[in-house]
Amino acid sequence: MDEALLRSLTPAVLGILVRRGADFAAAEDAVQDALVEAIRVWPADPPRDPKGWLVTAAWRKFIDATRAETARKRREDLIDAEPAPGPAQDSDDTLQLYFLCAHPSLTPSSAVALTLRAVGGLTTRQIAQAYLVPEATMAQRISRAKKTIGDVRFDQPGDVATVLRVLYLVFNEGYSGDVDLAAEAIRLTRQLAAAIGHPEVSGLLALMLLHHARRASRIAADGSLVALAVQDRRKWDTTLIAEGVEILQAALAKDQLGEFQAQAAIAALHADAPAAEETDWVQIVEWYDELAALTDSPVVRLNRAVAVGEADGARAGLKALAELDDSLPRYTAVAAYLHERDGDLRTAARLYVEAAEKASNLAEREYLTRQAARLNRKGPPHSGE
């Protein structure tokens, strides 16, 4: 059974239930129950019309739950006839679901969890495993999120930027447990792009594809991080790169630049270089300038300092770095790198050690420690990085 296909039907089915008058929280539970049943029943008895099957099953679950609830509350049966299905408005429904699940009243972790369940069709258990928390905790997070948005009208227009931030968070979490969150984020962003023609949605999709294309080369066999400059570019997925570039070009042609398009443009320039030495750093610096104007993010300016170091030499990079706040995450790592490029290996080694102590994840700490060890072991500069 194609579980991804099954899950892709989730938003449309949920939308139909809500249009028939079910409230969002109850409808969402019913669809989840129907998905679980489909996973159990379909392999032996595949339906001819999967979507119709799911709608029927979910509606029945909803009625059953409502009956039980009503019976408990008032000992009478209010619901008889099944209303006619609403008009087919799948893509509108899908879009509304994204807005609802990324509603600004939700915390980032709640929005992520609700999006993965209500739009992505993942089970609570799968989401819990992906984020390494107990299933009960994830269930509480989701039910609380549904309560928080209980009064939000389903057809209320939303801000696509909040949806994109949620999808970006899912993608950047990467890969843990059974669920490939990066692949799931790409699937959800594709689905969103099909529902709304917005250059930043395309920008984010392109950004994800271009990074995903490099995944096989990012991690060495021993699990350690491999820096972009020394990645084996033959392992890059050229089909994904071509698709990402094409989506990005179509988005840029609309002339409404946004931060995701600019980030994707930088990723595309890296993807375009057959070897690290052939990277067009001058253009990358220009894109970082665009990005800095769009976001005013200190992290962008930190990355810009690296790019300046490549385009105009390590001294210029260090000069750009000196203008930034040294308490920024990864500031010390960038300083270490630029000092190494400048030939000051002693300072670089010391800064790599310091940066390793400040790293926010184990892979980065190990990477930085290896850099320090490499410099401590041998004096002369290393040409490969």
Next chain:
Amino acid sequence: MAKYLLLKHYRGAPKAVNDVPMDQWTEDEISAHVQYMRDFADKINATGEYVDSQALAQEGTWVRFDGEGKPPVTDGPFAETKDLIAGYMIIDVDSYERALELAGELSAAPGKDGKPIHEWLELRPYYGSAPTITE
């Protein structure tokens, strides 16, 4: 979305404000303390922020490898060990600020005379996963 470990120490933490050992509390004060801890866990369970919590026994053993084919060497416990962990709670929260807020609340558990202990808890961040997009 970040995990933190809240560490409670038998020894090794700075002195609490209301630093009276539990054996000098009334039974009601002990019950109130236990109830507070239970309510706190229930509360962050309901908010979807609870991951795990455990209390640890006082005694412990030091163990190390002693060469191929030989049983591990054990030693201790050492009464003079400065730092002794009493228990931990793991939380999964949206921000460092939220982690501080919860730790502060846990430290307010009532002790002698029903007043907050103001116990020092150690808050340690987990390493997260390496982000895919950095450049």
